[in-house]
Amino acid sequence: MNMQSNSETDVVIIGAGVVGASIALELQRSGRTVLVVDKGESVGGGSTSASSALIRFNYSTRSGVVAAWESFHRWKAWEEHLGYVDGPVAQFHPLSMILLEPPNFDRSSYLEHFNELGIPFEELGENDLSEKYPMFNTGRFWPPCLPNDEHFFEDAEEKLGGFFVPSGGFIDDPQLAAQNLMDAARHFGAKVSLRTSVVAIEKDQDKVVGVRLDNGEIIKSSIVINAAGPWSSYINDLAGVSETMGMSTRGMRQEVHALPASEEFNFIDNPVMVGDLDLGFYTRPQPGGTLIVGGVEADCDPAVWIDDPDSDSPTPSIESWESLVWRLAKRVPEVSVPNRPTGLASHYDVTPDWTPIYDRTDLEGFYVACGTSGNQFKNAPLIGHLMNELISACESGHDHDADPVQVHCSLVNETVDLGTFSRNRKPVAGTGTVLG
Ligand SMILES: Cc1cc2nc3c(=O)[nH]c(=O)nc-3n(C[C@H](O)[C@H](O)[C@H](O)COP(=O)(O)OP(=O)(O)OC[C@H]3O[C@@H](n4cnc5c(N)ncnc54)[C@H](O)[C@@H]3O)c2cc1C
Missing domain, CATH: 3.30.9.10 (D-Amino Acid Oxidase, subunit A, domain 2)
Structure with missing residues (x-):
């Protein structure tokens, strides 16, 4: 494939909301070079900025409850979690x-x-x-x-x-929380490009090889992550993976x-x-x-x-x-x-069952952290860790579809079964509401 590339990175994350920022921090911290692109004006300026930012634990799946309980402990130690702080930080209020x-x-x-x-x-x-x-x-x-x-x-x-x-509780400024994560990611070396829209996903047969931007530039990358929030279905369509996913957004x-x-x-x-x-x-x-x-x-x-x-x-x-x-x-x-x-x-x-999708896709190297169904702000401190473990396993050849990755949550000493958030799961029998 003849690709005119202007730059290259290990990972492109589409979306600088709280989900993209959390993933950027963990992937960059684990040694990959990360570029985050967002078409908006600011980090966290999409749906994250509107979040009610409630932190609660009642979910229908065990892994949903574990993720929220672990994240609660991470919010309580927010500065320690970030590993780098420069300026104001989002505050956790117990309730x-x-x-x-x-x-x-x-x-x-x-x-x-x-x-x-x-x-x-x-x-x-x-x-x-x-x-x-x-x-x-x-x-x-x-x-x-x-x-x-x-x-x-x-x-x-x-x-x-x-x-x-x-x-339980809430975070007083959800957009600031996303900025805190992104500032830390930048500190560790991640790059962020705002006012930059992804208009195509570049592929070579069944592998992702990069993204095309609205200015015509192509960023070469063997790992691309869809963290585009309410715009995620458009990005999945661009990647051609919507038809091969059991879950939609x-x-x-x-x-x-x-x-x-x-x-x-x-x-x-x-x-x-x-x-x-x-x-x-x-x-x-x-x-x-x-x-x-x-x-x-x-x-x-x-x-x-x-x-x-x-x-x-x-x-x-x-x-x-x-x-x-x-x-x-x-x-x-x-x-x-x-x-x-x-x-x-x-x-x-x-998503149809109000449970997020944190998964690989049938397009090699193209991952999804989307379908957050109005209930994943609270898990922002953990989502990056979940995606980092998933990507590390898949990129080293692990068959996550057959044998779902299990992620250890160190603060509560419990495990999240990433099969719960699979794109091809049997729909979760939950409340059918934002409560998940
Ligand atoms: C009103 C409301 C209340 C909520 N209350 C709670 C709550 O109390 N508790 C809770 O846990 N959760 C809550 N949530 C859910 C939570 O806020 C979301 O799950 C979370 O913020 C989603 O973050 P995100 O990063 O996936 O999406 P976003 O913050 O929307 O980020 C996606 C980003 O992708 C960018 N993007 C899109 N398309 C492209 C493209 N083609 N190229 C480049 N960039 C692109 C957008 O500009 C955007 O910035 C609420 C959500 C809403 C809307």
Whole structure:
């Protein structure tokens, strides 16, 4: 193949979000030369910058729980994890979590993993929940509906219990977290090219040999990683691997709204994050006196699929605002509802089973870290390690498809089975929501 190459590197990572930055750090630190290209203006400026950045552990697979539990420990030692810091760093804020479940919700899969891994939790009966959190209306309102539904303002006839997890938290500035990872990667030698779009994947028969950029330049590389977030399906199409993957990815519009915290539920008093599957939202307090609220794929909130995130409006909509904020106000009656949206709109990169894909592909040297399904910011400290182990094994000839790579997580002394995140897995039987 006749390729006009302007430069060469061991690895090209497409995407400088938190996923690409995490991979850049670990690959560069392990001795490979890394170039990260991103079409945006800044590191972490894609969907990462919109993240609610919640850190929790309830996932449907054991490896999902292990990854979140290991990452939690890495966030707590963030500067040590980075190995290099220059300037401000993203802050981890500890917060407990309560999960309010719909009728007949099967929490046994979480509980089994929590018990095995020693993750503390408490099951709160209906009286415990209302005593511990008197600012919440603990009525069962299921199924979630919109404020214009005739049943919306009806009182509940039953009360809810909950599932309480004392550990967890959030990161105050998700974009800064991505920048911290990338600054460390650069310190160890990685190169980053912003305002640079990948427009083609160069191949020689069934091997990747580089990428072509929008300025016509070709970067030669035998390893290319798709970390393009909500744009990942386009990159997989460019590589010609979409048809050979059992799992697909697709952009989904998501809005997160902010409103003033109430006197009794805020960052100082009763700080707790809530996953409310009964009313179909999640919320957490922010430092500075606000609450943020997002959706959890309730049937009353239609899914908005977006094939080209660049064509979508970043302005939050009145419909989503009213729907989410009024449902929050049902649970927290003291909250006051402003009359116009203040929030953001961005995109998840969703797989059919809401579980990410961290895998090789049928195109040799082309790897994917995508389909993060609105729930992988929390795993950013670990994703680079997972991909580094995967790539090292595959590049030395290991047949990962037949014998999935097992990755040791040193802080919790547990193992992630990378087969869980395979492109060709049997779909995970999970919640079918952002909770995974
Ligand atoms: C509203 C919202 C709330 C969320 N809340 C949480 C949460 O509470 N907890 C949690 O764990 N997760 C959460 N997530 C999910 C989490 O934020 C994402 O999983 C994560 O940030 C994805 O990072 P990424 O690097 O894959 O994608 P991105 O940050 O989107 O980065 C992808 C990058 O690829 C670049 N790119 C795309 N195409 C090209 C191209 N052709 N050439 C060059 N560059 C390209 C883009 O410019 C972009 O910068 C949330 C996500 C959203 C949208």
